[in-house]
Amino acid sequence: MRVYLDHNATTPLDPEVLAAMTPFLAEGFGNPSSLHVWGREARQALERARATIARALGTADKDTVVFTSGGTEADNLVLMGVAAAQEKRGRHVILSSVEHHAVLNAAAHLGRQGFEVTRLSVDSQGLLDPDDVRRVIRPDTVLVSLMYGNNETGVLFPIASVGRICRERGVTFHTDAVQSFGKLPLDVETLCVDLLSLSGHKTHGPKGIGALFIRRGTRMQPLLHGGAQERSRRAGTENVAAAVGLARATELSLQDQAGESRRMADLRDRLEGGVMAALPGVLRNGHPTERLPHTTNLAFAGVEAESLILALDLAGIGASSGAACSSGSLEPSHVLAAMGLPRERVLSSVRFSLGRTTTREEIEHVLEVLPPIVERMRRVNARPIPSAGARA
């Protein structure tokens, strides 16, 4: 049995999404900017998709949605676009220290261009105090960017509270909702956000598509220059099939979203509880309830995460750590480090993330396979084979 528990990395494409996309990879190949029938049909599909996503975000104004190549582009568009448009007003940006690299590194790029970046810290459970935003916001602050649900721990930030503070102070507010989209109800009015990033492939949609909600009146410049697509906010021929796929994935994620979230949370809690019951020395990273329903991050004392993930892979179980990089970069997770966890705990932490296709049988299988692997690794680490050189 193979069990995929890395849905925060990516999710399998829902067959219904594939079915919705297929016509637009075949006969519906038109360019939405063309005036002829091929183009018109493509445009209609694209705009229907846009309206679906706008509705899912709680707005009837479909033109607030801009399609991008994914979450990273949406985040970069926000950081670069707002900075460029508002730098005359100020050059100060606020984010948290646990943002996704798409935000962190885009902000670092701004930092090299003379912007000042304030990175708010989180507590040991990964929580952020909205009052911290109030404390650091300044007259020259042009953007606050905070993620909704953390990709490594699932911990949620108080977006609505921060949103109200930003609105009070007249500062543009962005949330990276890539991991929350499809799992939690997202309403741009309730959340009080000006900008919201989302991605298709984290919620059983295709890769290569994402979207950015841009509240009307938000001052920002485009990242890509070219044609007048996406109301000149994102040049380039639209990826119609992927946009249709994203819309279908959105619709599917809204079907009994609360029930599905409960189901995933139950399975996630079963996984956590089962692992902790079977093994001593397992700690949860992140707040136990203020988090996404499908994510758990566990530290296995005395075990290297990298090694455990490899052993799990050999056993047919896909998991990951914040340190994941195909070429083996073992930079300790910046998220867990920012929570103030000791380096040893960070390096022994593994993330399990569930999806819509995850079953109870799969979780029970993991609970049979994982504990003996951890026990074996702990046994071996406690009694390594001595090398002659080690005597010296």
Add this chain to the structure above:
Amino acid sequence: MMQHETQGMVVVAMSGGVDSAVAAALLAREGVPVVGITLRIWPSLRPTDPTQRFDSCCSPSAVEDARGVAEVLGIPHYVLNYEAEFDREVIQYFTRAYLNGETPNPCVPCNSRLKFGSLFTRARGWGAVRVATGHYARVEYHPASGRYRLRRAVDPRKDQSYFLYDLTQEQLATARFPVGHLTKEETRRLAGKLGLAVAEKPDSQEICFVPGDYRTYLRERVGAAILPGTIRDTAGSVRGQHQGLAFYTVGQRRGLGIGSHAPLYVIDLDPARNEVIVGEGRDLWTQEVEVGRVNLVAVARLDGPQRILAKIRYAQAAAPATAIPLAGERVRLCFDEPQRAVAPGQAAVFYDANDADLVVGGGTICRRGRISNAECGVGEGKGAHPTEI
């Protein structure tokens, strides 16, 4: 990708070269579950020279080569970040040795501490029972002595047993060297037949982590610790200034910057005084060598003087000598013929006098202070204190 059988699993340390590729292929052909591991040991960024292969971001071409081989063989392959561990166990040993006026063999700790050390510990955690490498050497179990024994490879030109003498019995019991029975040509032919892209890849250089001149490398790594000092001759007279002990090796003649009627050589490096000692060619010859941190392989202990063949550097044939056990894991070697430019820090590996392929043991050549005139075999040791290893 599928679920893999881990019963009896062998982990192959794949460097990206042809030898470990064929080692993995031979094991896979035997039908044992094989997992390829590449240790990413190189510093990931050396921005000073973008043309160096060391600079190829976080995935050096070697990693890609190993990945490609694993793909052809249909075995799982993983890259482990060994940068910190390699730095600690190999690079720091390497730089420390040079700072102490010694000439290191970085391959020795890389084998005993990394590949057959921490990698094997990890491999057991994954359920593996053995670690294989592409070394040219052979390992066998000898029932009469109950020892796991290390032998030279079938191909004498490629033999790497010299770099493996430090493996303990537990390590040898788990080691496999599948190409130790092949000649290099056979290995390459096999690789070609299997369609492995690395079949014609050139042999690696001796020190894999040093891109060019080791002196430049040392200057970059530990430049601040390298201090100029005095050059003296054997009579104690000051003959000049040196740039730092790390830049000299015993036997070196060039780069001393001293005018002299007879050619002068480095004959000793004195870390306590930070002095380079020079002398004439005849001062380089010695018959007696003390070896420390001895690891015995074919035997559990040396009970008295024993005739052996000793190899005191990789690129030199083993020479007949008598090994006299001393206290504290040390052995005195008395060579039948004087040896030239014996460099402290290098490995001295002992082979059986009657079975020249068999590794008896080995250790690290010690600095003896000044060249002693003690007659070989008439020292403190003379079999009186059998070494307790």
